[in-house]
Structures are given as C-alpha cells and as structure tokens.
Amino acid sequence: MKFTKATNYALHTMLMLVxxxxxxxxxxxxxxxxxxxxxxYLSKILTRLVKAGMIxxxxxxxxxxxxxxxxxxxxxxxxxxxxxxxxxxxxCNFVHGDECSIQAVMKEAEEKMELHLRNTKLMDLAPMQTKx
Amino acid sequence: MKFTKATNYALHTMLMLVxxxxxxxxxxxxxxxxxxxxxxYLSKILTRLVKAGMIxxxxxxxxxxxxxxxxxxxxxxxxxxxxxxxxxxxxCNFVHGDECSIQAVMKEAEEKMELHLRNTKLMDLAPMQTKx
DNA sequence: GATATTGTAGATACAATAAGTCTGTAATTG
DNA sequence: CAATTACAGACTTATTGTATCTACAATATC
Ligand code: SF4
Ligand code: SF4
Numbered sequence: 001m002k003f004t005k006a007t008n009y010a011l012h013t014m015l016m017l018v019x020x021x022x023x024x025x026x027x028x029x030x031x032x033x034x035x036x037x038x039x040x041y042l043s044k045i046l047t048r049l050v051k052a053g054m055i056x057x058x059x060x061x062x063x064x065x066x067x068x069x070x071x072x073x074x075x076x077x078x079x080x081x082x083x084x085x086x087x088x089x090x091x092c093n094f095v096h097g098d099e100c101s102i103q104a105v106m107k108e109a110e111e112k113m114e115l116h117l118r119n120t121k122l123m124d125l126a127p128m129q130t131k132x
Numbered sequence: 133m134k135f136t137k138a139t140n141y142a143l144h145t146m147l148m149l150v151x152x153x154x155x156x157x158x159x160x161x162x163x164x165x166x167x168x169x170x171x172x173y174l175s176k177i178l179t180r181l182v183k184a185g186m187i188x189x190x191x192x193x194x195x196x197x198x199x200x201x202x203x204x205x206x207x208x209x210x211x212x213x214x215x216x217x218x219x220x221x222x223x224c225n226f227v228h229g230d231e232c233s234i235q236a237v238m239k240e241a242e243e244k245m246e247l248h249l250r251n252t253k254l255m256d257l258a259p260m261q262t263k264x
Numbered sequence: 265g266a267t268a269t270t271g272t273a274g275a276t277a278c279a280a281t282a283a284g285t286c287t288g289t290a291a292t293t294g
Numbered sequence: 295c296a297a298t299t300a301c302a303g304a305c306t307t308a309t310t311g312t313a314t315c316t317a318c319a320a321t322a323t324c
Contacts, residue, residue, distance in 0.1 A: 004133060061322045
C-alpha cells in the first residue's frame with residue numbers, strides 16, 4: 001500500500017513540462033537526468049501519460065515531450081490514475097450484494113482522497129521551484 | 133497501490149469479533165474457515181491486532197480471540213494502520229525543505245482518506261450481516 | 265535520400281513485497 | 295498428563311515494482 005516510484009517520476013516530470021515552453025519539446029534525456037533515473041525507464045512511464053492524452057511526444061532530432069492538454073486542466077488525480085490505474089484500492093473477490101458495507105466505507109474513503117487530488121491542479125503549485 | 137489482502141482479512145475478522153460475545157473467545161480455526169484462509173496465516177495477521185491492543189488472545193483449550201478495547205472505540209483506521217503500517221503513502225528520498233508542495237498535496241489527500249476511516253467505527257456497520 | 269537523433273515496444277533481468285506454509289514451543293483446560 | 299490452542303520464526307512461493315537492453319519507427323537536417 002504505497003504509491004509507486006513511477007508516480008513520483010510522473011509528477012515531477014509533469015511539473016517540469018508545465019513550467020516549460022508549450023511548443024518546444026524537452027528530451028527525455030534531460031528530464032531523466034534531472035531526476036536521476038534512466039531515460040528508457042522514464043520514457044516508458046511518460047508513454048502512459050501520452051496514452052492518457054496529457055502530453056504529446058515528438059520523435060526525431062530535437063524531439064521530446066510537451067504538454068498536450070491545457071495546463072490549467074491537469075489535476076494530480078489525472079496523473080496518478082494514468083500511472084497507478086483506476087481500479088479500487090480495496091478489492092474483494094466475493095460479491096455479497098451491492099449493500100456490502102465494508103466496500104462502501106473503503107470506497108468512500110478512497111473517494112475523499114481522490115476528491116482532493118482532483119481539485120488540486122498542477123498549476124496550483126507551478127510557482128514552486130522544481131528542484132532536483 | 134492497493135490495500136493488501138491481510139487488511140481485508142483483518143476487517144472481516146474484527147467484524148466477527150464485535151458481533152460475538154465479549155467474554156467467550158473465538159478460535160482462529162473458525163475465523164479462518166469462514167473466510168477461506170489458512171488458520172496459521174490468519175493467526176499471524178491477528179497477532180498484529182493483538183499487539184495494537186485491539187483484541188486479546190487466549191491460549192489453551194477453548195481459547196481464541198476476543199475484543200480487548202471498547203467496540204465503540206475501534207475505527208477502520210485503527211485496523212488498517214495496524215496491518216498496513218502508518219508510514220506515508222507517498223515517499224520521496226530527497227528532502228527539499230519542508231515547503232515541498234508535492235508532498236504537501238499528497239499528504240493532505242491521504243489525510244482526507246484517513247479522516248473518513250477514523251470517523252467510521254466498526255459499530256457503525258455492526259448491524260450488517262457478516263457473511264463470509 | 266543518407267544520417268543522426270529521438271521516442272516506442274518488447275523481452276528480459278533483478279529486487280522487493282505480498283501471501284502463505286511448516287514446525288516447534290508455550291500456555292491453558294480438564 | 296493429554297488435548298487444545300495461540301505464538302514465533304524460518305522458510306517458500308507468487309506477484310509486482312524497478313530497471314535495463316535492444317531492435318525498431320519516426321522525424322529533422324543536410
Ligand atoms: S462482506 Fe463485502 S468485503 Fe466482505 S467478502 Fe462480502 S463483498 Fe467482500
Ligand atoms: S520536490 Fe518534494 S517530492 Fe520532489 S524530490 Fe524534492 S522533496 Fe521530493
């Protein structure tokens with residue numbers, strides 16, 4: 001029960017991208033070096049963000065990644081869901097009717113967390129100095 | 133990023149225990165059989181609840197487990213913390229000052245979830261039919 | 265069009281954690 | 295004492311996370 005490191009990398013990368021030019025892409029090499037992670041691995045993570053329609057990749061010389069959606073629209077939850085998936089945190093093989101109280105409690109708790117993550121947009125902390 | 137099955141077992145077991153007699157303990161064998169899990173494994177999980185001061189174990193013939201604390205006091209969060217630990221869901225090796233915005237957002241989101249789990253007590257859904 | 269540059273996909277390897285088993289030991293009952 | 299029951303620790307196995315390597319596809323520049 002922990003967020004994966006991939007989520008950490010994704011969040012930091014996205015913060016760099018919102019701070020960067022929306023037209024000139026940034027190479028994965030630079031993004032990876034800043035975070036101390038291998039370019040191929042980070043690329044694999046970013047591909048999930050591409051497939052989620054959040055960023056865009058540009059092949060070829062001077063290629064890289066840049067934002068695709070409006071930076072004002074991207075929430076923490078978008079990124080986390082793209083990396084961790086959207087399945088419920090609490091799973092139960094059995095199905096004891098829709099009235100199962102345990103799942104109801106757990107699901108509601110999860111939604112409280114998601115609500116906060118959905119209400120916090122990347123831009124909300126863009127003034128932050130993206131160190132590392 | 134998922135709750136472990138151990139948490140699932142712990143929650144179900146606790147629900148059985150609050151529904152049972154507070155004086156006559158229930159053997160792990162019965163608790164395990166109801167949930168379709170091996171007794172030794174469940175015992176290992178329940179030991180963590182014992183160490184958390186939530187339940188009490190009774191050795192010897194006719195032994196087993198029974199509640200220790202007031203059933204009205206036990207929250208979902210108590211159980212989850214006893215099993216999953218209390219460390220933050222989002223961890224970062226670096227320390228970029230206390231003002232790190234990413235960690236602040238993630239931590240706050242986590243606390244939203246915990247708040248709900250802390251406010252929900254086992255008794256709140258005791259009338260539920262504890263199937264399987 | 266040739267070549268260098270960059271991202272993509274898949275196979276693979278390694279590590280960490282989760283999930284579960286086994287065995288022996290200690291405590292309690294009767 | 296003998297039967298019952300929980301406890302502790304070592305151990306095994308399965309699953310997932312983390313990361314690398316390599317071959318390939320797309321693009322830019324000359
Ligand atoms: S009671 Fe709910 S959580 Fe428990 S096994 Fe049934 S469906 Fe799953
Ligand atoms: S900015 Fe915050 S989350 Fe990112 S590496 Fe620094 S301390 Fe960690």
